[in-house]
Amino acid sequence: MTAPTTLFEKIWRQHRIVERDDGQALLWIDRHLCHEGSFHAFDKLARSGRKVRRPDLTFAIADHYVPTRDRAAGARDPEIATMIRLLGENAAANRVRLFGLDDPDQGIVHVVAPELGLTQPGATLVCGDSHTSTHGAFGALAFGIGASEVAHVLATQSLWQKRPRTLRIAVDGRLGAHVTAKDLILAVIARIGADGAAGHVVEYAGEAVRALSMEARMTVCNMTIEAGGRAGMIAPDDTTLNWLHGRRYAPKGADWDAAVADWRGLASDPEAAFDREVALDAAGIAPTVTWGTSPEHALPVTATVPDPSNEPDSGRRAALEAALSYMELTPGTPLVGIAVDQVFIGSCTNARLDDLRAAAAVLKDRRAAVPVMVVPGSSAVKRAAEVEGLDRVFRDAGAEWLESGCSMCAATNGDMVAPGKRCASTTNRNFRGRQGPGSRTHLMSPAMAAAAAVTGRITDVRELA
């Protein structure tokens, strides 16, 4: 009888090549995803005269710099065009499969890899992007790494990691009407803080989590990094297997059966111990929006802008005051009714088909009062949405229906919120200047963003529906 172990521990043990006495382990990496930003790492690799060890486990996808308009014309800015070109050149030089600007499967790396079945339960997956935590939704151990680590994985297909601590976040009960995975994860971050899960791998559990679709699970795991977590994970179950079966890179035939037999054993054992536990009641979560400059600055939409004078700690008080000053908000103002200048529906957090359906359901037969950009998470999501007629709903409402990429979430391709403008956004970060210098971001779910589009103000979607 072996001691009960967690999902994380099972994957860690299965991938450990070497473990040093000081607790550092060299882990085997099953999947490595690259994007345009990986050029620093490819440069480093080339300078050292090394090659990619396992090109067959490495996939390059253009997302951060791709234009969302006039794609046939390519990127207008020469520096941006160079970034896209370099990814193609580096992929070709290293025999890595490229999903470039013109590929029908191009899209945001964290949308495309699951869609193609590259993301699998029990696997280790890394990418030079913090939102790699997304892939943990399948019961994979997935995390973002920096350029030096990208170069290390390219050269060795392995990575040194210090064993993280484990945190289980159990969300019991059921989410209310119009309350989504985005609201759930914003509520979690508000509860534990933007560094609340630092040094931890988070496993999400409980009735409300089990009830989530794969898309919704990806939204939750995606934003684990906004609580500082190393990775977020959800144990694989029938929802996972049904979603994965038949996808291009998923195992086929007898391999599928063998894989499923392995994956069925991954869930944390019932008595497994976690270093920390947090419990939330799903019924207590309302549609949630951020008011400040950190994802931890999140409140139910029914709340008012907080008053820093209620904060006893002088450092925290100063931070709240600075956030309110940047956001140009006054304490006590109801969140409902704050006027927005524009709406962005997109990103690796909330631009999958389910997300677009939720936004379209609110916008159907309505007109947007402010400019709205809809950027599908992948080219495949875009096509699927068009088959359902969602593009017509968005266009009829006055929204722009655009090509897939990171766009205004990372603001690296030139899609930016103008200085001083306020954006209702389905993205993951409301940092100062994240969506462009001087931009002001309010994070919310796709349905809430669509509701804001209709009224031009932050709106409780439950009142509109």
Add this chain to the structure above:
Amino acid sequence: MTPFDTLTAPAVPLRLANVDTDQLLPGRFLRKPRSDGYDNYLFHDVRRDADGALRPDFPLNDPRWAGAPILVADRNFGGGSSREGAVYALVDAGIRAVIAPSFGDIFYSNAIKNGLLPIRLPVEAIERLWQIAEVDPSAPLTVDLAAQTVRPANGEPVGFEIDPFHKSCLLAGTDDIDLTLEHADAISAFERSDRAARPWRAPAG
């Protein structure tokens, strides 16, 4: 990378929490080649006002702390994006050590890889370091990595924790790819046995 041993130098106090990597290096500079020198982009937007002029109230713009290679900040320093450029910007601007109550995990790891020493200290110790730097901007701190201490001039040393592996990498200035390749046989053996145990793991298609 430059090995880190001991450093005795002034510190710049940055009483800010959640200094995310977007603040350290705005996304639009990520496409710049490293050879440009990322110091030009460090805190690019935060240190300027709406008209692009340097804000005198931002500590890194203050001539009293000009050239100070130690940064003392509040909790969750370097949270957010995995961009290693945030570390390049600090390193290229001459910062050798950052002291804060907590760091973003990916930033912390990126810092180690580039010879930038991240030091976690309790909030009370940070408060004392801020006060010392504010009262006398030229007051030196001594960071001793081997001893794992931070000592203000005329003060008691404060100990800090660091992973032994990270410590040895910083002290030696080693490239960890070289270090990993010492385990080349173990990697190859793992590769073979894993393929035999889980042949279905290879991407199909």
